[in-house]
Amino acid sequence: MVSASVPQICDSFEHEALELFRDPQSGLTGAIAIHSTALGPAMGGLRLRSYPSIEEAAIDALRLARAMTYKNAAAGLALGGGKAVVIDDGRWDEHRLERWDAFAQRLNRLEGRYITAEDVGTGPADMDRLARGTRWVAGRSELGGGRGDPSSATAHTVFTAIRTAIAFRLAHLHPADVRVGVLGAGHVGGRLVDLLLDAGMSVDVADVNEAATERWAGHPRVARVGTEGFIARELDVLAPCAMGELVCVADVPHLRCAIVAGAANNPLVDELTAVALDERGILYVPDFLANCGGIIHVGGEALGTSDLETHRLIDAAEHRLQRVLRRAREEDRVPVAIAREEVETMLRGHRSRGAAPLSALAPA
Ligand SMILES: NC(=O)c1ccc[n+]([C@@H]2O[C@H](COP(=O)([O-])OP(=O)(O)OC[C@H]3O[C@@H](n4cnc5c(N)ncnc54)[C@H](O)[C@@H]3O)[C@@H](O)[C@H]2O)c1
Structure with missing residues (x-):
């Protein structure tokens, strides 16, 4: 609708x-x-x-x-959205x-x-x-002269975001006691499940396509469950890795997790939902900070960035999130408001230095 x-x-x-x-x-x-x-x-x-x-x-x-404007700017890329x-x-x-x-x-x-x-x-x-028809494309295959699928890089930054959020909110827990719910086991969600398992955590995983979760059948630390009611499961971390607009204000009282952090873009219906989560003591990690690995990977291809610089930007994402979460705690504010404010300050600085936005494009 x-x-x-x-x-x-x-x-x-x-x-x-x-x-x-x-x-x-x-x-x-x-x-x-x-x-x-x-x-x-x-x-x-x-x-x-x-x-x-x-x-x-x-x-x-x-x-x-x-x-994308927020994600690219926060990631330190010279790219708009x-x-x-x-x-x-x-x-x-x-x-x-x-x-x-x-x-x-x-x-x-x-x-x-x-x-x-x-x-x-x-x-x-x-x-x-x-x-074949345009130069304004990145994310080509390695055979095609590109860097290949960005999903591993995205799964990596989502994983480090979850690890950072756990250190902030659930520091008392040993990884073996952490349960993460991954909704959507596609390119990113599937890799994320593997990273979480490698770190010793347990995972509840669900996908509308049941075949997507088959490879963990029988794994002692994986529960393959249905998608119905998934967001209300008892979890430490809810990781939305399918489509956006998963959680709205009305859902918040039903959530039974401490952290929401995943790959999906715009997983909350609006910013009021972030405030409602905060009021319930649930930490929402801004999507554009968590899932930036992929755009750093393909953005680097478009900008001709070296592999070394790409790795530096991917590592910097974890430090940026730590800083935003620290500020949020000190200033008693919602992390997403701080992350947005930082980007908006950056954008205003660029506009005032004369990098004027382009005029509206003519319709086709
Ligand atoms: N691929 C990347 O590098 C990247 C980067 C940044 C953000 N994201 C975002 O992360 C999310 C996942 O991306 P992806 O590349 O893994 O996509 P994908 O299409 O490979 O995987 C999505 C998975 O979610 C499942 N799914 C769809 N609707 C569902 C629902 N209602 N409930 C449960 N499962 C459902 C699909 O069956 C599929 O297995 C998307 O929102 C995407 O925009 C991806």
């Missing part, structure tokens, strides 16, 4: 541009949202998903593009290549103001195909 209109979102979050497109030949339909180019070209993944309408696809792109979504109409198997070729032309028309990469529903092979 659409809770706010496209113009309302564009206005309240001050997006620079939104382009809706439909290619009549291939049937490619979707949206590209550019939230900010204050720090550099907007970058964010390309999501292929079924949406009830182009309006809902546009709203998803707008929300995710804004999240953008996102593309294309609608899964059930005919991608027939038209995949021609649709990517049409999308590459869309990207070319933006002349580098938006750089794409993989997201839910797309992968390095899709990026390789796009790269």
Whole structure:
């Protein structure tokens, strides 16, 4: 259900541009949202998903593009925030290549103001195909000249974020006594389960696709459970690793965890939910601090950053979160408010130094 209109979102979050497109030949339909180019070209993944309408696809792109501005800035990347979504109409198997070729032309028309990469529903092979028609793409396979799938890097920063949050909130617990609930065992969630198990923790895991959790069948520290009621399970950490907008204010009284930290972008419906979690004593780790490993990995490919610098930025993510959590405790504030404030200060500094945002892009 659409809770706010496209113009309302564009206005309240001050997006620079939104382009809706439909290619009549291939049937490619979707949206590209550019939230900010204050720090550099907007970058964010390309999501292929079924949406009830182009309006809902546009709203998803707008929300995710804004999240990318915060994620890229907080990660120390010279990149702004953008996102593309294309609608899964059930005919991608027939038209995949021609649709990517049409999308590459869309990207070319933006002349580098938006750089794409993989997201839910797309992968390095899709990026390789796009790269035949445009240079504004990263996340290509290693064979295709890129750095490959960013999911391991994302799982790594999500894991270190969980470890940091545990040190802050549950320092008395030995890893063997920690139970983490991972909802969504896909590219990131699956790797996260393995990292948690390697660290000696126990895991409850659920996925709408039961086959995704089969590989842990019989593991003594893994409980494979259903998705129904998952967020209300008794856990130390709830790690949302499927889609966003999982927890709303009305859910908060039902949660039985101490920490929410995962890979999903925008896992809370709104910031009021973060406040409600805080009032219940549940620590919410800002998504854009936890899941930044992937964009550091593919952003580095786009910017030509060395492997050494990429590793430095990935390590810095853990220190940044420690600092934000310390400030939150000292100032008795919600961590996400502090993390957002830090990024907004950074963006204002760039605007006032004259890196003016680009004017709105002309619609297609
Ligand atoms: N891949 C990355 O590097 C990366 C980076 C940053 C953020 N993220 C975010 O992390 C999340 C997971 O990304 P991914 O690459 O692992 O995606 P994925 O598509 O590989 O995995 C998602 C998994 O969630 C499952 N799922 C879907 N809806 C569900 C539901 N309602 N309940 C339970 N399971 C459900 C799917 O079956 C799938 O196994 C997404 O929100 C994505 O935007 C991913």
